[in-house]
Amino acid sequence: MAWQRKILRVDLTKGTCTAEPLNMDWAQDYLGQRGLATKYFCEEVDPKVDPLAPENKLIYATGPLTGTMASTGARFSVITKGPLTGAIACSNSGGYFGAELRFAGWDMIILEGKSPIPVYLHIENDKARLLPADEIWGKSTWDTEAILKKKHHDPLTRVSSVGRAGESQVMFAAIVNDLHRAAGRSGVGAVMGSKNLKAVAVRGTVGVGNLRDPKGFMQATVAAKKVLADNAVTGQGLPKFGTQVLMNVINEMGALPTRNHRDVKFEDANRIGAEAMHEKRPTDGRANLVTNQACFGCTIACGRISKIDETHFSVVNKPEYWGASGGLEYEAAWALGAATGVGDLEALTYANFLCNEDGIDPISFGATVGAAMELYDLGLIKESDVGFPLLFGSAEVLTKLTEMTVNGVGFGKEIGLGSKRLCAKHGRPELSMSVKGQEFPAYDSRGIQGMGLAYATSNRGACHLRGYTVASEVLGIPVKTDPLVTEGKAGLVKAFQDATAVFDSSGLCVFTSFAWTLADVQPQLQAACEGDWSMEKLELVGERIWNLERQFNNAAGFTHKDDNLPQRLLSEAVKEGPAKGLVNGLDKMLPEYYALRGWSKEGVPTLETTQRLGLSA
Amino acid sequence: MTSPQTVRLALKLYASLADFLPLEARKNNRLPLELPLGTTVGQVIAQHNLPLKMCHLVLVNGVFIPPQERAGWTLSDDDELAIWPPVAGG
Incomplete structure (x- = not known):
């Protein structure tokens, strides 16, 4: 069975909590978590809804393997319509909260209305x-978690909450659990704040024991864990260096977006990457990195725990930030660092602490700061607008703006709009490095061509975790492809997108896919879940989920014109490195992608496609 | 000045491969080299005793050099040879 077969529906307007049976027919078609919650969401919410209106809903969803002994079975997702984008939002988090929700006997929580x-x-x-x-x-996520654990006399209560940024509906507010894990992207925290919902605190002792074939499941999970342990990436590279190891890789190949994508190499990349986190500081003889950390059930343990140099200007009089907490992951380090031109590892770590403490997405935040710095550089934002010069490369500016944004004061309110609205307000919308309103992560698609298509077609706006072709184009997983060409990328993007939709619907972490393929996930799902979970079925489920999300976005008003990239990436050729002279070849990839998807030239799934996938037209 | 018989380049070793650099080169992961003209990527890897299975991602000036081409890939003045073991992120 694996599913708990139970949903908690919370009507915030009426103040009621009601248990409902899980729709098992839908579970067979959409598996769980991202897929199943999207199905519920699409059935219940008008695609035209204002994301911050009470009529929008917010769904916490686990997968059938969340809370089981499968490696990385920690994941849950938050599904809603995102205020940053106006598109379907699905933000995935780890930590311990998701497993605890399953231990309490629930597959999902559907939150509706407004308290x-x-x-x-x-x-x-x-x-x-x-x-x-x-x-x-009015409290931070850190204080909220501490207060609720104390109030309920249970340190094992798991808390998922918004900070002050979510309360004040910062457009890229995150929902933070377990202090430094987050459903980070698309502004899901602003939706939670708009509902007057501060937190979900859960304690479960029921457990997850309803597996279809317990012995077979144990065998399948043991075999799959061995694959992770034996793999050099998941067994050695990620535990020791974390995702941050990519900083120098992407910089060396000239695809590290720098200073709002003006440049593709960052001169200080080596000061803010994984190797720098391991290096002992001259000031105190300690490294920034304290240790790695795992989410529930994870045998990879890629998480970073860091301590800031107590003599660093950002924390010198703030002992509350001297302790160990969630350190920099690659995307955060890039956005807070290269995107703004700041090469100060301690300043980035402090900014990252604040992002966790009050719940904002460091990717969209850092990228928006980068855009604001370019607007300042062009004379479109004045020093008098901000209170200080908004200079690229200034660690003091970065840390001040982080404090102002999480506290919702001064120019921080403008940063809190996100780069699309900020750049439009100052008359240069094309300087927002975003798709569908969501800021790019850490890969320049002129140097990694497939990522341009992945960004342009991502259902939640620009995102690396919807179709991570970097794995193939850069890292050689599962096979090496040339990052500088467009040929073959449409098929690669589609394959990554569909497979990722399955990982995101299972309760497992997509980082397992550096070692696993769906063929490693399939035996675990088949042993855990009733029904047919063959490879063919999983591939179909992934494609179905992708198309359902697309249908929601189309009904929300998006068209093929929104499957696009900022003009800078399409017309300003790279100035140095292997991609010198290149722009992104989206125009070559997109028609092929639509054809492979079975979509019309307008990006709409054809009748044949919807019928094949069992979707309504 | 570079002798006509040599090339000057930089070897960059990252992640766990940094352990193969001399201590003074580890801070920047970068070791300047002056090598005989005609030295190949494969020869540099061998001279520094880098385990082949750890030489997963090999870039010359940012361009990936496939395993089968490393033995014959001749290095030039100012080349940057960067090598990583199997790594990933996201």
């Missing part, structure tokens, strides 16, 4: 209730 007063949801196994959030409203 008349700030509240939080407390779940203890099958008991769920809304409680006043008086003592936590």
Whole structure:
């Protein structure tokens, strides 16, 4: 069975919590987590809804393997319509919260309406209730977690909450759990804040024991764990260096977007990457990196735990930031660093702490700061608008802007709009390095051509985790392809997108795919879940999920014209490195991609495609 | 000045391969080299005792050199030869 077969529906307007049976027919078609919650969302929410209106819903969803003994079975997703993009939003997080929700006996929580007063949801196994959030409203996610654990007399209560950024509906506010794991992208935290919902606190002791074939599942998970342990990436590289190892890789190949994508190489990349995190500081003889950390059930443990140099200007009088906390991952280090031209590892770590503490997406935040710095450089933002010069490369500016954004003061309010709205406000919308309103992550698609198509067609706006062709184009996983050509990339992007949709619907972490293929996931799902979970079925489910998300976006008003990239990437050729002279060849890849998807030239799934996938036209 | 008989280039070793650099070169992961004209990528890898299975991602000036081409890939003045073991991120 694997599924708990139970949904918690919370009507925030009425203040009610109701248990419902999980729709098992849909579970057979959409598996769980991202796929199944998207199905519920599409059935229940008008695609034209204002993302911050009570009529929008917010779904916390686990997968059938969340909370099981499968490696990385920690994942859950938050599905809603994103305020940053106006598109379907699905933000995935790890930590311990998702497993705890399953231990309490729930597959999903559907949150609807808007509470008349700030509240939080407390779940203890099958008991769920809304409680006043008086003592936590206005607090950071860190304080919220500590207060709720103390209040409920249980340090094992797991908390997922918004900080002050979510409360004030910063457009890229995140939902943070377990102090430094986050459903980070697309502004899901702003939706939570708009509902006057501060937190979900859960404690579960029921467990997840309803596996279809327990012995077969144990055998399958043991075999799959061995694959992860024996693989050089998941067994050695990620635990020791984390995702940050990519900083120098991407910089060396001239695809590290720098200073709002003006440049493709960052002169200080080596000061902010994985190797630098391991290096002992001259000031205190300690490294920035304290240790690695795993989410629930994970045998990879790529997470970073860092300590900031206590003498660094950013924290010198702030002992509350001297402790060990969530350190820099690659995307955060890039956005806070290369995108803004800041090469100060300690400043980036401090900014990252603040992003976790008050819940903002460091990718969209850093990229928006980079855009603001370019607007300042062009004379379109004045020093008087900000209070200080908005100079590329200034660590002081970065840390000040982070404080101002999480606290919602001064120019921080403008940064909180995201780069699309900020650049439009200052008359240069094309300087927003985004797709569908969501900022790019850390790969320049002129130097990694497939990523341009992956960004342009991502259902949640620019994102690396919807179709990570970097694995193939740069890292040689599963096979090496040439990053500088467009040939073959349409098929590569589609394959990554569909497979990722399955990983994201299972409860497993997509980072396993550096060692696993779907063929390693399939035996685990088949042993855990009733029904047919053959490879053919999984491939179909992944494609179905992708098309359902696309249908939602089309109904929300997006068209093929939104499958696009900023003009800079399409017309400004790279100035140095292997991609010198290149722009992204989206025009060559997109028609082939539509054809492979079975979509019309307008990017709409054809009747034949919807019928093949069992979707309504 | 570079002798006509030699080339000057930089060897960059990252992640766990940095352990193969002399201590003074580890801070920047970069070791300047002056080598005989005609030296290949494969020869540099051998001279520094780099385990072949750890030489997964081999870039010359940012361009990937496939395993089968490394033995014959001749290095030039100012080349940057960067090598990583199997790594990934996201």
